[in-house]
Amino acid sequence: MLDDITFRRARTPEENADVLRLRDAVYVQDQERLTDTAQTADTFDKFDAQAYYLLAYAGTEAVGTVKIVPDSPAGLPCEDVAKIDELRTGNRLVEFGHLMTLPGMRNRKVGMRLMREALVHSVQVHQVTCILGDFFVDDRDGRLRSFYTDIGFVPVHGPYLDPRFTGAPLSMVAALDVPAAARRCKEEGDDANQVLRYFFQDFDAYARGSSEYADIPAGSGRG
Numbered sequence: 001m002l003d004d005i006t007f008r009r010a011r012t013p014e015e016n017a018d019v020l021r022l023r024d025a026v027y028v029q030d031q032e033r034l035t036d037t038a039q040t041a042d043t044f045d046k047f048d049a050q051a052y053y054l055l056a057y058a059g060t061e062a063v064g065t066v067k068i069v070p071d072s073p074a075g076l077p078c079e080d081v082a083k084i085d086e087l088r089t090g091n092r093l094v095e096f097g098h099l100m101t102l103p104g105m106r107n108r109k110v111g112m113r114l115m116r117e118a119l120v121h122s123v124q125v126h127q128v129t130c131i132l133g134d135f136f137v138d139d140r141d142g143r144l145r146s147f148y149t150d151i152g153f154v155p156v157h158g159p160y161l162d163p164r165f166t167g168a169p170l171s172m173v174a175a176l177d178v179p180a181a182a183r184r185c186k187e188e189g190d191d192a193n194q195v196l197r198y199f200f201q202d203f204d205a206y207a208r209g210s211s212e213y214a215d216i217p218a219g220s221g222r223g
Contacts, residue, residue, distance in 0.1 A: 082157035
């Protein structure tokens with residue numbers, strides 16, 4: 001059951017400390033892809049002034065998180081490797097990153113829940129039309145993992161070796177056309193894949209709502 005999982009935006013020092021504890025538990029201790037939690041300070045974390053985290057809690061324990069980086073004059077983390085200027089034309093962009101869940105929670109689809117929370121929030125607060133992510137590819141064939149392609153992400157750069165992570169699969173920058181995914185879900189109806197339906201079957205309803213996580217004016221950003 002997932003009823004005991006709650007979500008909130010990291011605002012307090014304690015919640016920000018939960019983010020670092022998750023990064024240590026997942027990237028440092030479990031996967032051994034980073035040597036310490038500050039290893040991405042000069043790359044992904046340099047966008048922290050305009051970024052923020054959503055946290056998943058099981059009771060009082062933080063069990064997962066995802067970072068939301070709205071586009072701004074500072075750009076987006078994926079631009080360290082990918083050219084995305086064409087995507088800015090007519091779009092409002094955000095980038096999702098550092099999606100992670102504790103090892104013991106991965107069979108409870110907390111990561112999928114976090115991605116949906118981030119999508120709904122980004123649609124409501126930023127009126128996002130394009131979501132970018134820098135994802136690890138499938139170890140077997142070097143392609144974008146089916147979870148992302150089922151939602152509608154398409155590759156825009158890679159696969160490439162991300163020097164920040166030790167012993168990790170190759171990475172790939174991918175983009176999701178939000179309105180197109182919502183239309184496809186509606187057109188395919190019951191024939192749409194389960195993941196696409198989970199994210200977009202109620203798109204019209206949540207696009208009209210307001211986010212409980214918001215601290216910033218709707219429509220803020222660059223695009």
